[in-house]
Structure formats: C-alpha cells, structure tokens
Amino acid sequence: MYPYQRQFIEFAIHAGALRFGRFQLKSGRISPYFFNAGLFNSGERLRQLGGFYADALENSPLSCDMLYGPAYKGIPLACATAIALAQRYDKDYPYAFNRKEAKDHGEGGLIVGAPLQGRVLIVDDVITAGTSVRESVEIIRRAGAEPCGVLIALDRQERTDDGLSAIAAIERDYGLPVQAIVTMNDVIAWLAESGRFQAELEAIRAYRRDYGA
Ligand SMILES: O=P(O)(O)OC[C@H]1O[C@H](OP(=O)(O)OP(=O)(O)O)[C@H](O)[C@@H]1O
Numbered sequence: 001m002y003p004y005q006r007q008f009i010e011f012a013i014h015a016g017a018l019r020f021g022r023f024q025l026k027s028g029r030i031s032p033y034f035f036n037a038g039l040f041n042s043g044e045r046l047r048q049l050g051g052f053y054a055d056a057l058e059n060s061p062l063s064c065d066m067l068y069g070p071a072y073k074g075i076p077l078a079c080a081t082a083i084a085l086a087q088r089y090d091k092d093y094p095y096a097f098n099r100k101e102a103k104d105h106g107e108g109g110l111i112v113g114a115p116l117q118g119r120v121l122i123v124d125d126v127i128t129a130g131t132s133v134r135e136s137v138e139i140i141r142r143a144g145a146e147p148c149g150v151l152i153a154l155d156r157q158e159r160t161d162d163g164l165s166a167i168a169a170i171e172r173d174y175g176l177p178v179q180a181i182v183t184m185n186d187v188i189a190w191l192a193e194s195g196r197f198q199a200e201l202e203a204i205r206a207y208r209r210d211y212g213a
C-alpha cells in the first residue's frame with residue numbers, strides 16, 4: 001500500500017465517511033461497512049478529498065478530455081477533482097454532471113456543466129454491483145461522447161450476480177479501465193495492522209465470503 005492510500009483510509013475513517021455497522025446497499029445487499037462520501041461535508045474535507053482523487057488519476061494510466069460525476073454523490077466529487085487537478089497539476093478539465101430528474105424549464109435537460117464530448121472520465125465514490133457506472137455509460141453515449149474510464153474512491157471488490165467481479169464486468173462489457181484510490185483489500189490490511197477492529201474485520205470477511213470478487 002502507498003502512503004497516500006494509508007492516509008486516505010485514515011482520513012475517511014476520521015471523517016466518519018468509512019464506517020462499520022449494518023447498511024442496506026443499492027443492490028439490496030446488507031453490508032457491515034459503508035462508504036458515505038456525503039460525509040466529506042466541509043470545505044477542507046472536500047479540498048483534501050479532491051487532492052486524493054487528483055493524485056490517483058495522475059498516478060494511473062487513465063487519460064481523458066473531461067470529468068463526469070453521476071448524481072448525487074458523484075457531483076461534488078467531480079467538482080472537487082476538477083479543482084484539485086487545476087490547482088495541483090495545472091490541468092483545467094471541463095466537468096459535467098446529471099440530474100436524476102430532467103428539468104423541464106429554464107435551460108432544461110439532464111446534464112449540467114460542460115457539454116459531454118470527447119473522452120469522458122466517470123468520477124464516483126464506490127462501485128458495488130456496477131449499476132451506477134452502467135447508467136453513466138448510457139448517458140454519456142446518448143450524448144455522443146465516449147466514456148473512457150472510471151475513477152472511484154473505494155473498490156468494494158464485489159461480484160455481480162453472474163459471479164464476475166463488478167469491475168471485471170465493466171471492463172469486459174465496455175472496455176473501461178477502473179482506477180480506485182483504495183480497494184477493500186487495502187482497507188482490510190489497514191484494519192488488521194491497526195489491531196483495533198477485530199469484530200469489524202470478522203464481519204467484513206464473512207460478507208466477502210458471500211459477495212467478494
Ligand atoms: O455499483 P452500484 O451497485 O451502482 O452501487 C454504487 C452506487 O450506489 C450509490 O449511489 P446511489 O445511486 O445510491 O445514489 P446517491 O449518489 O444519490 O447516493 C453510490 O454513490 C454509487 O454511485
């Protein structure tokens with residue numbers, strides 16, 4: 001694990017964004033942990049978070065023409081990443097996001113921000129079953145642009161109903177590379193090293209026996 005990944009896990013736990021308990025996921029699965037990017041809920045937290053995303057992108061082979069954040073939690077993530085890329089790396093990427101419900105007055109439509117064009121990087125918080133990424137791919141393609149990859153904070157390393165890992169299925173179906181700041185393996189290694197989360201680790205391991213990739 002790289003130092004920035006360790007720092008990210010500590011940052012997420014400290015902010016309460018990575019927490020342990022009992023959570024129902026979008027997929028219906030009941031998970032013993034949850035990553036809630038909505039709890040990076042101050043200017044300073046968002047500034048730091050954007051820095052982690054920008055560093056992960058710069059340290060990856062991904063390249064793109066613009067960023068796209070799926071509603072809702074992807075919206076501040078794409079904005080924070082765009083700001084950090086401009087500040088840290090002098091790269092001024094356009095960004096856009098969608099509305100969950102189309103607006104029928106004023107400027108109207110589903111997309112806010114820069115027009116979707118060229119190679120579009122999807123920026124989101126987590127991938128579990130991959131539903132959100134699939135929806136984003138459809139939106140980007142419908143606009144005539146080309147999804148070129150996915151940047152997330154946490155790869156939960158789960159499998160889909162057909163037994164494949166959600167990320168492998170995205171790569172297989174769309175040819176999209178996925179880059180995460182950290183994976184669940186990194187989180188587990190960090191929890192084990194800290195020695196303070198024995199019960200949580202056991203619950204996570206049991207969950208992964210059912211749903212792990
Ligand atoms: O890989 P999946 O199974 O799609 O699960 C992950 C997605 O689920 C959550 O979003 P959600 O649609 O719940 O919306 P929100 O951003 O409005 O919280 C999360 O922010 C991811 O986008």
Ligand SMILES: O=C(O)c1cc(=O)[nH]c(=O)[nH]1
Nearest residue numbers: 025026034035036126128
């Ligand atoms: O699968 C989900 O719905 C999900 C998992 C998670 O850790 N965080 C989140 O916001 N959604």
